[in-house]
Amino acid sequence: MLLIEGLEFAYDVAPAAPMRFELEVADGEVLSLIGPSGSGKSTLLNLVAGFLPARSGRILIDEVAIEGLAVAERPVSIVFQQHNLFPHLDLYTNVALGVEPSLRLDSVQVEAVRDALARLGLEQLQRRKPGELSGGQRQRVALARALVRKRKILLLDEAFAALGPAMRAELIELVKELVREQGMVGLLVSHQPRDALIASARSAFICDGQVAASAATAELLEQTDLPKLRDYLGSM
Amino acid sequence: MSRRFPAFLVLALLAFMVLAPMAGLLNLGSLPGYEMTDLRFWESAYLRRVFFFSVWQALLSALLSVLPAILVARAFALQPDLPLRRALLRLFALPLVVPAVVAVMAVVSVYGSDGWLPLGRSLYGLNGILIAHVFFNLPLAVRLLLPQWQAIPRHHWLLAEQLGMNSWQRWRFLEWPMLREALPGVVLLVFMLCLTSFAVVLTLGGGPRSTTLEVAIYQSLRFDFDPARAVVLALLQLGLCLLVAVVTLKLQRLPEVEIADSATPTPITALHKALDIALILAATVYVGMPLLSVLIDALDGPVLSVLSSATLWRSIANTLLIGLSAALLSVSAGWFLLRYSAGLAYAGHTRGARLVDLAGSIVYVVPPLVIGTGMFVLLSPHVDVFDWVFPIVISINALMGLPFVIRCLGPAMRQNHARYHRLCLSIALLGWHRFRYLEWPLLRRPLGLAIALVTVLAMGDLGVIALFGSPASATLALLIYQQLGAYLIPQAAVTAMLLLLLCLAVYALLERLIGGNSDATY
Numbered sequence: 001m002l003l004i005e006g007l008e009f010a011y012d013v014a015p016a017a018p019m020r021f022e023l024e025v026a027d028g029e030v031l032s033l034i035g036p037s038g039s040g041k042s043t044l045l046n047l048v049a050g051f052l053p054a055r056s057g058r059i060l061i062d063e064v065a066i067e068g069l070a071v072a073e074r075p076v077s078i079v080f081q082q083h084n085l086f087p088h089l090d091l092y093t094n095v096a097l098g099v100e101p102s103l104r105l106d107s108v109q110v111e112a113v114r115d116a117l118a119r120l121g122l123e124q125l126q127r128r129k130p131g132e133l134s135g136g137q138r139q140r141v142a143l144a145r146a147l148v149r150k151r152k153i154l155l156l157d158e159a160f161a162a163l164g165p166a167m168r169a170e171l172i173e174l175v176k177e178l179v180r181e182q183g184m185v186g187l188l189v190s191h192q193p194r195d196a197l198i199a200s201a202r203s204a205f206i207c208d209g210q211v212a213a214s215a216a217t218a219e220l221l222e223q224t225d226l227p228k229l230r231d232y233l234g235s236m
Numbered sequence: 237m238s239r240r241f242p243a244f245l246v247l248a249l250l251a252f253m254v255l256a257p258m259a260g261l262l263n264l265g266s267l268p269g270y271e272m273t274d275l276r277f278w279e280s281a282y283l284r285r286v287f288f289f290s291v292w293q294a295l296l297s298a299l300l301s302v303l304p305a306i307l308v309a310r311a312f313a314l315q316p317d318l319p320l321r322r323a324l325l326r327l328f329a330l331p332l333v334v335p336a337v338v339a340v341m342a343v344v345s346v347y348g349s350d351g352w353l354p355l356g357r358s359l360y361g362l363n364g365i366l367i368a369h370v371f372f373n374l375p376l377a378v379r380l381l382l383p384q385w386q387a388i389p390r391h392h393w394l395l396a397e398q399l400g401m402n403s404w405q406r407w408r409f410l411e412w413p414m415l416r417e418a419l420p421g422v423v424l425l426v427f428m429l430c431l432t433s434f435a436v437v438l439t440l441g442g443g444p445r446s447t448t449l450e451v452a453i454y455q456s457l458r459f460d461f462d463p464a465r466a467v468v469l470a471l472l473q474l475g476l477c478l479l480v481a482v483v484t485l486k487l488q489r490l491p492e493v494e495i496a497d498s499a500t501p502t503p504i505t506a507l508h509k510a511l512d513i514a515l516i517l518a519a520t521v522y523v524g525m526p527l528l529s530v531l532i533d534a535l536d537g538p539v540l541s542v543l544s545s546a547t548l549w550r551s552i553a554n555t556l557l558i559g560l561s562a563a564l565l566s567v568s569a570g571w572f573l574l575r576y577s578a579g580l581a582y583a584g585h586t587r588g589a590r591l592v593d594l595a596g597s598i599v600y601v602v603p604p605l606v607i608g609t610g611m612f613v614l615l616s617p618h619v620d621v622f623d624w625v626f627p628i629v630i631s632i633n634a635l636m637g638l639p640f641v642i643r644c645l646g647p648a649m650r651q652n653h654a655r656y657h658r659l660c661l662s663i664a665l666l667g668w669h670r671f672r673y674l675e676w677p678l679l680r681r682p683l684g685l686a687i688a689l690v691t692v693l694a695m696g697d698l699g700v701i702a703l704f705g706s707p708a709s710a711t712l713a714l715l716i717y718q719q720l721g722a723y724l725i726p727q728a729a730v731t732a733m734l735l736l737l738l739c740l741a742v743y744a745l746l747e748r749l750i751g752g753n754s755d756a757t758y
Contacts, residue, residue, distance in 0.1 A: 049394075049398060051394055051397070071397045071398050071400075072397060072398060072399065072400030072401075073400075074398075076398065077398070078394070078395075078398060080391045080394075080395075082389075082391065083389035083390075083391035083392055083395075084391065084395065086392065086409055086410070086413070087413075088413040089409070097399055097401075097409065098399060101396075101399050101400055101401040101402070101405045101409075102405065
């Protein structure tokens with residue numbers, strides 16, 4: 001379980017009030033974060049991953065605090081919208097880097113990398129370079145790497161935003177399956193309310209650096225008493 | 237038509253400047269003394285020695301410049317918050333505009349046997365040539381390589397951090413693959429610059445053991461009056477440069493990824509940081525000390541007596557005349573070429589556009605001294621070449637500046653054309669108005685940079701002017717060389733400082749005046 005308590009952060013340049021997050025996500029759940037640009041969705045992911053230092057507050061994973069850990073030590077994997085793969089390395093190597101950056105893998109680890117690629121339907125493409133793949137295939141490789149890393153938290157920072165609707169839906173289903181199977185905790189930032197509907201039983205609306213509301217996704221999207229949420233969604 | 241005509245004119249002029257002297261060179265048999273000299277390459281120990289020394293010193297210079305530059309550039313890239321980082325990088329831009337003969341004096345003053353920091357027993361010979369070439373090319377290589385780090389996508393740094401990569405693994409998976417793309421080009425550029433470097437070898441080498449083709453050409457023409465040998469040497473040099481140019485073109489590869497905005501600093505151990513800072517400091521001292529010594533040596537010298545000599549002021553006038561005329565000519569020619577090639581690129585004729593740009597860089601293949609030799613051979617039977625010194629020197633310096641014009645101005649012009657050409661057509665923004673409202677405001681910064689750079693390079697050039705110059709037409713660079721030759725070292729030191737200050741002042745003034753008040757870097 002991921003528990004975020006009073007997690008505060010302020011950008012040096014922004015005179016605005018500091019951001020402050022409270023959130024709870026259960027094992028096997030993919031929680032969608034929706035909200036306008038600059039509201040703090042990506043900041044929240046960066047805080048969990050450790051790319052940004054929190055000013056105060058706690059990040060607990062299965063009741064263990066991780067906010068003091070270095071980035072590499074946190075049980076977290078992240079998938080960005082682009083540049084997830086190193087362009088000069090083949091798919092196998094890109095995934096293997098997730099296990100061991102020295103690339104010295106034992107036979108069990110090699111097997112795990114092969115399995116992960118097979119699981120995502122990429123076993124035929126192991127020796128290809130990312131440049132030869134479609135956008136959807138590239139994101140599958142990034143997911144395969146997350147899979148072999150066996151980290152508790154999976155962060156998806158607009159990971160599927162550049163893909164078409166059908167491909168997005170397909171990959172989101174895949175993420176749900178993986179998260180459920182591995183008992184991971186997923187956080188999905190997306191600009192498409194439809195993605196949230198497919199991905200998450202429950203979603204959170206982030207606004208002005210806070211979790212302004214969280215509820216069952218369908219209900220959240222229908223909610224009328226939050227003007228900022230209505231502004232963000234527009235007429236649907 | 238309005239676009240094509242001036243460009244064709246420039247291309248025709250370029251062809252003439254390169255081909256006419258070539259015709260002179262190939263008319264070898266008619267030259268006096270041809271039968272007397274033994275010029276068959278494999279039989280002449282002299283030619284062989286000169287040839288191999290040229291290649292050897294260029295190779296060593298390139299390696300000694302680029303390998304340390306990789307480390308220094310990496311240190312700069314990984315320390316984005318270093319205090320004075322921008323100032324240090326500006327210092328690294330300086331050697332490009334320091335005239336070679338000034339740099340040689342400075343290097344001797346600091347690293348010579350009586351210097352502050354003696355490196356080796358004598359700087360006259362290979363040792364000194366290498367030290368001077370590294371002084372010029374290490375900072376250049378740092379500045380050329382540094383953008384490769386900026387081209388690494390931000391997300392890659394973040395991923396590397398999350399995957400727990402150490403410094404070596406980051407180097408292996410992120411930095412080296414990016415660097416590899418640029419490295420052959422940078423090594424070959426430095427190799428070519430050192431192969432055609434003239435003033436450095438002229439002043440620090442020149443003995444029988446350490447003469448390059450370029451200097452041997454000069455010696456054949458000016459001292460031995462042996463045009464036939466000069467022609468053979470020039471043809472050898474030409475062949476060598478052609479070879480390097482072909483290899484460069486073959487090796488040029490496009491990066492495998494799109495360019496991202498900026499690099500992200502990654503957490504770095506204290507030891508690593510200390511090493512980086514030590515590296516940067518060492519490079520800064522190596523580049524900075526000679527520059528400092530120019531000022532210090534000159535202030536010790538007979539400043540007033542040098543300043544009161546009429547020769548000095550005539551040389552200053554000659555220097556400015558040559559510098560400004562060459563820049564004007566070079567930038568106009570470059571403008572027309574680029575305007576044409578931008579149109580071609582926009583219309584999808586990328587090959588044609590590339591060819592036009594390459595034509596502007598012809599001087600990399602046909603070195604200025606080869607052109608000068610050709611002109612000498614071609615003109616000397618008919619006219620007194622020393623009367624023609626200004627047109628010849630100005631046009632050859634303009635030719636030498638053209639690659640810089642194309643580098644500074646090309647990307648901006650192409651981008652401008654791609655973005656606004658259709659808009660301009662639709663609102664009929666043409667001719668002068670297009671220049672006034674669109675091109676001038678958007679292009680004045682690279683334009684100012686190009687003009688400033690070419691002016692200063694021509695002002696400090698000691699190459700063609702050494703071939704054709706007489707005391708009456710001497711520039712400051714030639715005056716320094718003459719003073720050194722007459723062992724007037726203190727006077728030469730003062731003149732060197734004046735030339736350096738003049739170059740810096742002209743550079744700053746032109747860049748400000750034309751480029752506008754902006755502190756943006758290039």
